[in-house]
Amino acid sequence: MKSTIYDVAKAAGVSIATVSKVVNQTGNISVKTRERVLHIMKELQYQPSVVASALTGKKTSTFGLLISDLANPFFAEVARNLEDQAQAAGYSIVMCSTDNKDDKGLNYISLLQRKQIDGLIVACQFSQWSLLQDSLNANFPVVLFSKDIPSLSMHTVTVDDYRGGYQAIQHLISLGHSRIGVVTEDSPSGDHRVRGAKQAMNDAGIAVNDDWIVKVKSSIEEGCEGAAHVLQRDTRPTALFTCNDLLAVGSMQSAQQSGLRVPEDLSIIGFDDTILSKIVVPRLTTISQPIQEMAKETVQLLLRQSDTPDMPKQKIVFQPQLVEGLSTQPLQAK
Amino acid sequence: MKSTIYDVAKAAGVSIATVSKVVNQTGNISVKTRERVLHIMKELQYQPSVVASALTGKKTSTFGLLISDLANPFFAEVARNLEDQAQAAGYSIVMCSTDNKDDKGLNYISLLQRKQIDGLIVACQFSQWSLLQDSLNANFPVVLFSKDIPSLSMHTVTVDDYRGGYQAIQHLISLGHSRIGVVTEDSPSGDHRVRGAKQAMNDAGIAVNDDWIVKVKSSIEEGCEGAAHVLQRDTRPTALFTCNDLLAVGSMQSAQQSGLRVPEDLSIIGFDDTILSKIVVPRLTTISQPIQEMAKETVQLLLRQSDTPDMPKQKIVFQPQLVEGLSTQPLQAK
DNA sequence: TTGAAAGCGCTAACAA
DNA sequence: TTGTTAGCGCTTTCAA
Numbered sequence: 279m280k281s282t283i284y285d286v287a288k289a290a291g292v293s294i295a296t297v298s299k300v301v302n303q304t305g306n307i308s309v310k311t312r313e314r315v316l317h318i319m320k321e322l323q324y325q326p327s328v329v330a331s332a333l334t335g336k337k338t339s340t341f342g343l344l345i346s347d348l349a350n351p352f353f354a355e356v357a358r359n360l361e362d363q364a365q366a367a368g369y370s371i372v373m374c375s376t377d378n379k380d381d382k383g384l385n386y387i388s389l390l391q392r393k394q395i396d397g398l399i400v401a402c403q404f405s406q407w408s409l410l411q412d413s414l415n416a417n418f419p420v421v422l423f424s425k426d427i428p429s430l431s432m433h434t435v436t437v438d439d440y441r442g443g444y445q446a447i448q449h450l451i452s453l454g455h456s457r458i459g460v461v462t463e464d465s466p467s468g469d470h471r472v473r474g475a476k477q478a479m480n481d482a483g484i485a486v487n488d489d490w491i492v493k494v495k496s497s498i499e500e501g502c503e504g505a506a507h508v509l510q511r512d513t514r515p516t517a518l519f520t521c522n523d524l525l526a527v528g529s530m531q532s533a534q535q536s537g538l539r540v541p542e543d544l545s546i547i548g549f550d551d552t553i554l555s556k557i558v559v560p561r562l563t564t565i566s567q568p569i570q571e572m573a574k575e576t577v578q579l580l581l582r583q584s585d586t587p588d589m590p591k592q593k594i595v596f597q598p599q600l601v602e603g604l605s606t607q608p609l610q611a612k
Numbered sequence: 613m614k615s616t617i618y619d620v621a622k623a624a625g626v627s628i629a630t631v632s633k634v635v636n637q638t639g640n641i642s643v644k645t646r647e648r649v650l651h652i653m654k655e656l657q658y659q660p661s662v663v664a665s666a667l668t669g670k671k672t673s674t675f676g677l678l679i680s681d682l683a684n685p686f687f688a689e690v691a692r693n694l695e696d697q698a699q700a701a702g703y704s705i706v707m708c709s710t711d712n713k714d715d716k717g718l719n720y721i722s723l724l725q726r727k728q729i730d731g732l733i734v735a736c737q738f739s740q741w742s743l744l745q746d747s748l749n750a751n752f753p754v755v756l757f758s759k760d761i762p763s764l765s766m767h768t769v770t771v772d773d774y775r776g777g778y779q780a781i782q783h784l785i786s787l788g789h790s791r792i793g794v795v796t797e798d799s800p801s802g803d804h805r806v807r808g809a810k811q812a813m814n815d816a817g818i819a820v821n822d823d824w825i826v827k828v829k830s831s832i833e834e835g836c837e838g839a840a841h842v843l844q845r846d847t848r849p850t851a852l853f854t855c856n857d858l859l860a861v862g863s864m865q866s867a868q869q870s871g872l873r874v875p876e877d878l879s880i881i882g883f884d885d886t887i888l889s890k891i892v893v894p895r896l897t898t899i900s901q902p903i904q905e906m907a908k909e910t911v912q913l914l915l916r917q918s919d920t921p922d923m924p925k926q927k928i929v930f931q932p933q934l935v936e937g938l939s940t941q942p943l944q945a946k
Numbered sequence: 947t948t949g950a951a952a953g954c955g956c957t958a959a960c961a962a
Numbered sequence: 963t964t965g966t967t968a969g970c971g972c973t974t975t976c977a978a
């Protein structure tokens with residue numbers, strides 16, 4: 279049977295209060311008793327129960343992570359980085375894939391609250407974001423990860439999606455491209471990226487062709503279909519900006535099916551710099567997010583909220599970075 | 613403030629025992645009081661505390677998952693499937709990436725025990741497996757996932773690695789290959805797969821060339837280097853069996869660097885059928901594991917162990933399946 | 947059919 | 963410096 283604080287107290291000939299104090303390093307305990315208690319604890323392999331201490335109002339040292347789909351390489355990487363940062367702070371993470379379904383997310387939240395988690399990271403989408411807000415207690419620690427939802431008054435850590443889109447297009451333009459298509463994902467981030475993309479075209483005096491902009495669900499298959507729509511037109515773009523790597527991979531497949539070579543006939547630039555972009559041939563040019571830094575800030579933000587429940591909401595925006603691969607090249611003169 | 617069982621009891625004019633009974637559907641409660649209590653619960657948005665009920669000896673409805681690296685696509689997929697199955701049973705999962713480090717794993721286990729999880733899934737490696745056994749209470753529910761460790765008396769769910777290796781080689785042989793190299797991972801599974809591979813060669817009367825067998829760490833980079841060792845010899849194999857998809861991708865890169873075309877000059881067959889194998893060009897021929905089924909059995913096994921602590925240890929072995937891609941082809945006559 | 951009360955393992959005043 | 967004790971929110975006998 280597992281030993282409790284009572285067992286330790288009895289064996290050490292002290293009260294449970296004393297044991298509690300040495301465990302938590304609170305109060306004043308003589309070196310001698312501390313040593314003795316510590317020794318007994320080891321002997322009995324005493325492990326303080328997180329459950330019992332949580333019941334008295336202390337932390338569970340657990341965060342919840344609502345994520346779209348753990349099997350998606352981008353989110354898997356996000357999860358891993360968050361886990362690392364949390365672990366460094368003594369926390370563990372309960373992973374919850376919501377598939378971006380509101381009800382799944384809401385169910386998880388309710389369950390997580392019953393489990394008394396100390397904070398929540400939201401890295402999935404909601405179709406009705408207000409439901410998220412409503413299901414959470416006013417000062418419950420939350421951070422929106424990689425989602426910038428203006429209607430929500432919540433701490434947020436994101437990459438500058440707008441700027442990322444802008445950079446992507448800027449890169450294509452610098453290579454001489456002016457006929458640029460866009461395959462985007464139906465999400466707030468996707469929208470921001472596209473806005474940035476359009477702005478870059480405008481700033482360069484390049485016409486935005488709405489026929490070349492398609493919005494799809496985030497998957498390789500849909501990316502492939504979406505790109506096909508654009509590529510099979512009479513006049514097609516010479517370069518494609520896709521709002522994430524999954525769509526980029528799909529677009530590369532579509533190009534191949536259309537007999538177009540990447541990058542000779544079509545340049546493609548993605549977003550996220552996941553493992554996919556690294557193994558695809560040609561290596562994808564893409565926009566990378568500093569996931570590790572973002573994860574670090576996210577955990578810090580969660581931690582600080584526990585101490586300062588009413589701290590002013592803040593939004594931390596990281597700058598994306600262009601990673602040049604082999605999927606883009608200067609426009610060939612015809 | 614969150615409402616407790618006392619609030620509900622008071623509002624409903626009953627005792628907390630009664631509320632507890634309607635919540636847990638135990639004992640005999642008149643329809644009338646039940647309805648009333650239920651109604652009040654809704655009104656007060658009462659959420660029973662998992663922490664408090666766990667303290668009285670009930671479950672936390674939480675499993676721990678020790679996994680090598682959540683960012684690895686194969687493990688991410690495993691994690692996702694386990695999460696789905698657990699969720700269907702009302703459980704959530706705490707994810708712990710150990711990077712196959714014993715101390716990391718052990719620390720997590722200790723933490724998880726303090727959190728009173730109801731079961732543990734081990735899908736990572738230990739260099740000293742006995743440490744795992746020692747750190748766990750005798751009848752604590754555990755399942756080894758995709759690791760077959762004979763020295764450990766634990767419930768196990770695996771794919772038949774030996775057979776998978778055998779099938780891979782059989783496939784290559786059926787295509788006419790007889791000069792076959794192997795790039796494997798330093799792990800028990802890897803070893804099983806290689807044993808199966810060698811057996812298949814023996815059975816076909818094909819010589820096993822140990823110079824063509826390299827054992828590396830599981831990563832794209834090491835796969836690339838490992839394959840290079842084999843491919844840069846004076847006489848090189850015409851086909852390569854790699855013990856997982858990461859190594860396969862690395863090997864494909866190595867082949868490319870050596871100016872070898874896949875599959876014209878070199879056939880490559882992988883293992884796992886992850887997303888990587890699907891996006892790589894040419895699409896990888898590989899051996900797939902029925903991850904979903906495996907996840908399902910794993911969760912069932914965990915659940916049953918809670919009910920029947922001393923149930924006889926069992927090992928469930930699933931059959932792998934060949935997935936034909938485009939990275940293998942019949943041996944070309946020279 | 948309902949309720950009183952003990953207890954789960956721990957924390958935190960408050961006393962001593 | 964140490965100990966006593968009252969909870970934390972819930973489950974579960976055992977009585978009523």
